[in-house]
Amino acid sequence: xxxxxxxxxxxxxxxxxxxxxxxxxxxxxxxxxxxxxxxxxxxxxxxxxxxxxxxxxxxxxxxxxxxxxxxxxxxxxxxxxxxxxxxxxxxxxxxxxxxxxxxxxxxxxxxxxxxxxxxxxxxxxxxxxxxxxxxxxxxxxxxxxxxxxxxxxxxxxxxxxxxxxxxxxxxxxxxxxxxxxxxxxxxxxxxxxxxxxxxxxxxxxxxxxxxxxxxxxxxxxxxxxxxxxxxxxxxxxxxxxxxxxxxxxxxxxxxxxxxxxxxxxxx
Amino acid sequence: xxxxxxxxxxxxxxxxxxxxxxxxxxxxxxxxxxxxxxxxxxxxxxxxxxxxxxxxxxxxxxxxxxxxxxxxxxxxxxxxxxxxxxxxxxxxxxxxxxxxxxxxxxxxxxxxxxxxxxxxxxxxxxxxxxxxxxxxxxxxxxxxxxxxxxxxxxxxxxxxxxxxxxxxxxxxxxxxxxxxxxxxxxxxxxxxxxxxxxxxxxxxxxxxxxxxxxxxxxxxxxxxxxxxxxxxxxxxxxxxxxxxxxxxxxxxxxxxxxxxxxxxxxx
Numbered sequence: 032x033x034x035x036x037x038x039x040x041x042x043x044x045x046x047x048x049x050x051x052x053x054x055x056x057x058x059x060x061x062x063x064x065x066x067x068x069x070x071x072x073x074x075x076x077x078x079x080x081x082x083x084x085x086x087x088x089x090x091x092x093x094x095x096x097x098x099x100x101x102x103x104x105x106x107x108x109x110x111x112x113x114x115x116x117x118x119x120x121x122x123x124x125x126x127x128x129x130x131x132x133x134x135x136x137x138x139x140x141x142x143x144x145x146x147x148x149x150x151x152x153x154x155x156x157x158x159x160x161x162x163x164x165x166x167x168x169x170x171x172x173x174x175x176x177x178x179x180x181x182x183x184x185x186x187x188x189x190x191x192x193x194x195x196x197x198x199x200x201x202x203x204x205x206x207x208x209x210x211x212x213x214x215x216x217x218x219x220x221x222x223x224x225x226x227x228x229x230x231x232x233x234x235x236x237x238x239x240x241x242x243x244x245x246x247x248x249x250x251x252x253x254x255x256x257x258x259x260x261x262x263x264x265x266x267x268x269x270x271x272x273x274x275x276x277x278x279x280x281x282x283x284x285x286x287x288x289x290x291x292x293x294x295x296x297x298x
Numbered sequence: 299x300x301x302x303x304x305x306x307x308x309x310x311x312x313x314x315x316x317x318x319x320x321x322x323x324x325x326x327x328x329x330x331x332x333x334x335x336x337x338x339x340x341x342x343x344x345x346x347x348x349x350x351x352x353x354x355x356x357x358x359x360x361x362x363x364x365x366x367x368x369x370x371x372x373x374x375x376x377x378x379x380x381x382x383x384x385x386x387x388x389x390x391x392x393x394x395x396x397x398x399x400x401x402x403x404x405x406x407x408x409x410x411x412x413x414x415x416x417x418x419x420x421x422x423x424x425x426x427x428x429x430x431x432x433x434x435x436x437x438x439x440x441x442x443x444x445x446x447x448x449x450x451x452x453x454x455x456x457x458x459x460x461x462x463x464x465x466x467x468x469x470x471x472x473x474x475x476x477x478x479x480x481x482x483x484x485x486x487x488x489x490x491x492x493x494x495x496x497x498x499x500x501x502x503x504x505x506x507x508x509x510x511x512x513x514x515x516x517x518x519x520x521x522x523x524x525x526x527x528x529x530x531x532x533x534x535x536x537x538x539x540x541x542x543x544x545x546x547x548x549x550x551x552x553x554x555x556x557x558x559x560x561x562x563x564x565x
């Protein structure tokens with residue numbers, strides 16, 4: 032069982048990811064796919080006159096401030112356009128995919144954080160009305176039901192709060208929690224870079240291997256969105272996942288290449 | 299087993315529908331919910347600068363012309379905003395809902411019609427690049443798997459073509475095909491009118507009963523979107539569904555009221 036997370040930034044080749052995934056599923060391997068949709072969400076939010084707002088926490092992590100209107104735009108893009116676009120691609124390849132959010136069957140659950148601490152102009156402010164949280168519980172029943180019946184689950188944020196409210200959660204860390212809960216053999220975190228770079232954006236500075244016991248020491252090399260991937264990798268290996276691979280989803284056979292050891296391998 | 303279809307026009311009270319549904323599910327009744335999203339799709343399409351285009355067939359049926367961009371907007375609203383909004387409401391009521399499109403698990407399948415005949419300025423034209431079709435096959439396996447495991451399926455167009463392409467299908471007729479395939483005891487078609495009206499929009503002209511063998515004779519009273527509901531009702535009763543009810547989803551307890559005989563009952 033392998034969990035693949037494919038990001039939502041510009042440059043990702045979803046056709047390539049889906050073709051590669053379909054070939055491996057048809058060869059008998061078991062997968063769960065998790066995806067993002069950040070880039071397209073920004074574009075649609077701008078077009079709808081409700082531009083995205085990003086906030087930086089005091090510890091340096093960047094996240095989307097998700098008011099109710101942003102949450103609905105987020106759902107339109109992640110659960111509508113992106114999720115059904117990926118399911119359609121897989122169906123065209125003959126894979127019986129089933130697209131679900133973390134709300135469906137309460138697959139991803141966590142605590143609703145209504146307020147967020149953000150650094151603005153050097154000062155720490157508290158912003159309220161946020162619909163975010165972190166996945167604390169993965170309800171694997173529905174996923175296992177689907178896998179055992181020959182369906183391929185295609186999952187995406189948002190998650191459900193314990194009260195049933197939709198909350199925006201980080202997709203990489205959700206995938207890490209999922210890989211842990213499913214006792215996955217590997218977690219692939221695919222994005223629009225070749226892996227973790229020692230000197231971003233210089234692709235020749237790729238870090239090929241990271242020892243599993245030392246992942247957090249590599250946080251210093253991670254920029255922006257890569258930080259949550261490194262954090263997710265640390266959480267997955269701590270949860271018992273033996274291999275986490277940061278791979279490139281821009282072309283070729285992204286899943287096969289990562290499983291063959293290209294990118295940054297944490298093990 | 300009861301199939302409930304709730305429309306997507308202005309004035310529908312989804313909170314009322316979900317609260318009523320949740321109470322009945324928790325009392326032990328089995329339901330599948332199907333929903334639309336037409337009104338909101340029109341609004342978002344306008345806001346994104348790709349306004350909706352409706353065409354009228356030579357036989358007088360109106361439908362959305364669905365080019366690829368429209369299909370993606372359609373998916374954003376139906377599968378994203380509407381579907382997850384309904385799943386969230388049900389989860390807040392403690393019902394473990396699972397939202398799916400007809401693409402997922404190929405629940406709704408049909409033939410892709412790439413071109414449509416439309417009457418414009420009194421002439422019949424052929425328009426190409428359409429992503430529409432009619433549900434010809436309902437794959438009940440996934441729905442029954444979910445129901446048997448205690449989940450409530452919440453379904454929405456699009457459907458999958460036999461080639462795996464997303465196609466826009468009429469939700470009322472999809473619900474009729476679903477009710478037939480599941481051997482449902484009843485099909486409820488809820489919208490923003492009290493039922494079928496003899497003199498639309500005069501609500502005092504409600505037709506309370508239609509004999510099952512004579513549904514198509516009532517097509518003459520149906521305006522616009524109500525035409526497909528009457529057609530769906532005819533298909534459902536021909537398929538063995540004993541009761542079809544056109545009910546009002548604007549307030550109160552829409553499902554309980556319809557099951558108690560309010561609205562237009564076809565039986």
